[in-house]
Amino acid sequence: MKEYPMPPNCGLKMHQPVMKYYTDGRYPTVDGEYPQDTDLNMESYPEVKSKPIGVWKSSRSTINTPEDAAVIARDNIGSDAQETLASIVTDKSGKILAINQHSIGGPDRSQVYPAILSGQILNTPGARNAWIVHNHPSGDAKVSSEDTAFSDNLSRLLEQSGIEANPIIAVTPQIYSAPGMTDKPMPIKEKATHTFDVQGRKFEQHQEGLVSITNPYELYDFGEKNLPGGGIILVNTQNSPVATIEVSDYSKLRPGYLDVLKEAERRNASGFMVYDKNKNLSSRDIDNLLAFENSSRLGFVAVYDKTGDRTDEMLNRKTALGGKTDFYSIKEQEGGKANEGRRTVGENKDRGRGNVLPEVREKHAREVDTQRQISSENPSAPRPFRKACEKGQGLTHYPEGYDSPE
Numbered sequence: 001m002k003e004y005p006m007p008p009n010c011g012l013k014m015h016q017p018v019m020k021y022y023t024d025g026r027y028p029t030v031d032g033e034y035p036q037d038t039d040l041n042m043e044s045y046p047e048v049k050s051k052p053i054g055v056w057k058s059s060r061s062t063i064n065t066p067e068d069a070a071v072i073a074r075d076n077i078g079s080d081a082q083e084t085l086a087s088i089v090t091d092k093s094g095k096i097l098a099i100n101q102h103s104i105g106g107p108d109r110s111q112v113y114p115a116i117l118s119g120q121i122l123n124t125p126g127a128r129n130a131w132i133v134h135n136h137p138s139g140d141a142k143v144s145s146e147d148t149a150f151s152d153n154l155s156r157l158l159e160q161s162g163i164e165a166n167p168i169i170a171v172t173p174q175i176y177s178a179p180g181m182t183d184k185p186m187p188i189k190e191k192a193t194h195t196f197d198v199q200g201r202k203f204e205q206h207q208e209g210l211v212s213i214t215n216p217y218e219l220y221d222f223g224e225k226n227l228p229g230g231g232i233i234l235v236n237t238q239n240s241p242v243a244t245i246e247v248s249d250y251s252k253l254r255p256g257y258l259d260v261l262k263e264a265e266r267r268n269a270s271g272f273m274v275y276d277k278n279k280n281l282s283s284r285d286i287d288n289l290l291a292f293e294n295s296s297r298l299g300f301v302a303v304y305d306k307t308g309d310r311t312d313e314m315l316n317r318k319t320a321l322g323g324k325t326d327f328y329s330i331k332e333q334e335g336g337k338a339n340e341g342r343r344t345v346g347e348n349k350d351r352g353r354g355n356v357l358p359e360v361r362e363k364h365a366r367e368v369d370t371q372r373q374i375s376s377e378n379p380s381a382p383r384p385f386r387k388a389c390e391k392g393q394g395l396t397h398y399p400e401g402y403d404s405p406e
Contacts, residue, residue: 044205044206044207044208044209045205045207045210045242045243045267046203046205046206046207046236046242046267046268047203047204047205047266047267048201048202048203048204048265048266048267048268049201049202049204049266050098050100050120050123050124050199050200050201050202051199051200051201051202052197052198052199052200053101053198053199053200053202054101054197054198054200055195055196055197055198056072056075056076056099056195056196056198057075057076057192057194057195057196058071058072058075058076058192058194058196059071059075059189059190059191059192059193059194060072060194061096061193061194062090062093062094062095062096063088063090063094063096063129063131064094066131066166066167066169066176066178066181067176067184067187068094069088069131069133069166069169070133070169070171070176070184070186071186071187072088072133073086073088073133073134073135073169073171073176074171074172074173074176074186074189075189075192077133077134077135077171078135078171078172078173079173080104080135080137081107081137082104082105082106082107082110082137083104083105083106083107083108083109083110083134083135083136083137084101084103084104084105084110084134084135085102085103085105085110085112085132085133085134086099086100086101086102086132086133086134086198087099087100087102087117087120087121087130087131087132087133088100088130088131088132088133089121089124089127089129089130089131089163090127090128090129090130090131091126091127091128091129092128092129094129096196097124097125097126097127098120098124098127098199099196099197099198099199100117100120100121100198100199100200101198101199101200102116102117102120107137107138108137108138109146110134112150113297114150114153114154114157114295114296114297115261115264115265115269115296115297115298116201116264116265117132117154118154118157118158118261118265118296119261119262119263119264119265119266120199120201120265121158121163121165122158122161122163122258122261122262122265123262123265123266127163128162128163128164129163129164129166130154130158130163130164130165130166131166131169132151132154132165132166132168132169133168133169133170133171134147134168134169134170134171135170135171135172136170136171136172139172140172141170141171141172141175141176141177141183142170142177142183143168143170143177143178143179147168147170147179148168148179150168151165151167151168151179152179153295153325154168156295156325156326157261157295157296159254159255160254160255160258161255161258167179167180167181171186173186174186201265201268203268207236207240207242207268210236210238210240210241210242211240212238212239212240213233213235213239213240213241213273213302214239216302216304216308216309216311219233219273219275219302219304219309220275220277220304222241222275223275223276223277223304224277226241226244227244227246227275228277229246229278230246230247230275230276230277230278230279231244231245231246231247231274231275231276232244232245232247232260232272232273232274233245233272233273233274233275234260234263234264234267234269234271234272234298235269235270235271235272235273235301236267236268236269236270237270237271239271239273239301241273242267242268242269243263243264243267243269245259245260245263247274247276250274250276250279250281250285250286250288250289251282251284251285251288251328252328253288253289253292253327253328254327254328257292257296257327260272261296264296264298269298270298270299271298271299271300271301272293272298272299272300272301273300273301273302273303273304274289274300274302274303274304274305275303275304275305276304276305276306277304277305277306278306279305279306280305280306280307281303281305281310283317286303286310286313286314286317287317287321287324288327288328289303289314289327290314290317290318290321290324291321291324291325291326291327292327293318294321294323294324294325295325295326295327300314300318302314
């Protein structure tokens with residue numbers, strides 16, 4: 001598998017799935033038609049590329065101010081009866097590199113998929129600025145609280161990428177606004193003399209014959225074969241793997257997460273699983289991954305670590321974590337806000353043995369539960385033992401034994 005270069009000390013390594021096509025080497029066509037009389041290998045991974053789906057026209061050719069972006073948006077979507085959201089990507093001089101149509105909604109809102117939106121921006125060569133524009137069919141250009149929250153989240157997602165995410169802009173035919181800015185009147189409309197391609201996401205390679213991961217055993221089997229070093233498995237809407245990413249530290253996702261977003265957009269991923277038989281993920285690791293889920297809207301589907309299936313625990317922590325979207329960087333983990341509430345070495349000594357042991361007991365309890373689950377489905381195990389394991393019996397977890405000083 002091809003490895004993509006990563007930023008230094010990010011702890012992640014990207015792998016592109018091995019693509020399997022026809023045994024005679026021919027590729028399927030983009031529209032899904034297959035060559036006749038071909039011995040078909042029915043496993044292929046998706047690949048998405050941005051391609052022209054239309055044109056925008058405007059009197060302005062570059063974007064260096066919010067007004068420039070607002071005018072271009074007004075000229076093309078200002079009169080639309082449905083809310084349309086797009087990203088306009090420019091280089092450092094303001095030259096427009098791409099206009100990406102993201103979504104077309106209804107009269108009052110449109111859907112936003114942060115992982116797709118940010119991934120498409122990140123996958124634009126030479127990108128230095130991103131302008132998110134949308135229309136308000138109601139005629140009121142004032143940005144909503146949802147607009148502001150999305151804009152702030154996108155800015156955090158593009159941190160450390162070298163691309164500035166400018167505040168989202170809302171337009172009507174006469175007015176435009178942005179977070180922290182009072183409504184401003186639009187300049188008089190001028191003749192459109194510049195034309196730009198509008199990009200849409202299209203399959204360059206359709207997915208075929210991919211197998212879904214539906215339970216911990218299938219996750220374990222896939223991880224053992226394809227991700228022995230542990231990491232993130234990007235999956236599609238059917239929980240079929242479309243890419244694997246090695247991860248060395250789940251509490252330090254930044255800045256390597258940028259390549260996760262890029263690969264998720266390229267592979268049309270909708271979620272991710274974590275498999276790592278080499279580590280016992282801490283609560284902080286799981287919380288950090290959940291915060292990344294909240295920010296990117298890539299669903300955190302399942303987790304399996306050294307102690308076994310942790311998915312139920314992850315789902316319980318998801319409820320407790322709520323909508324937190326701040327996931328941590330190396331710098332924050334070493335000396336920033338992630339250190340709040342953490343004890344020094346000296347303080348840990350003062351905690352005493354009794355306060356450390358619950359962590360050991362919890363780990364052992366998870367191991368026992370995992371073994372019960374495996375034993376209950378093992379046909380070679382005695383039937384009474386299998387039945388006992390199904391009821392949470394059969395194997396003993398003795399937490400009091402960990403309190404002994406011996």
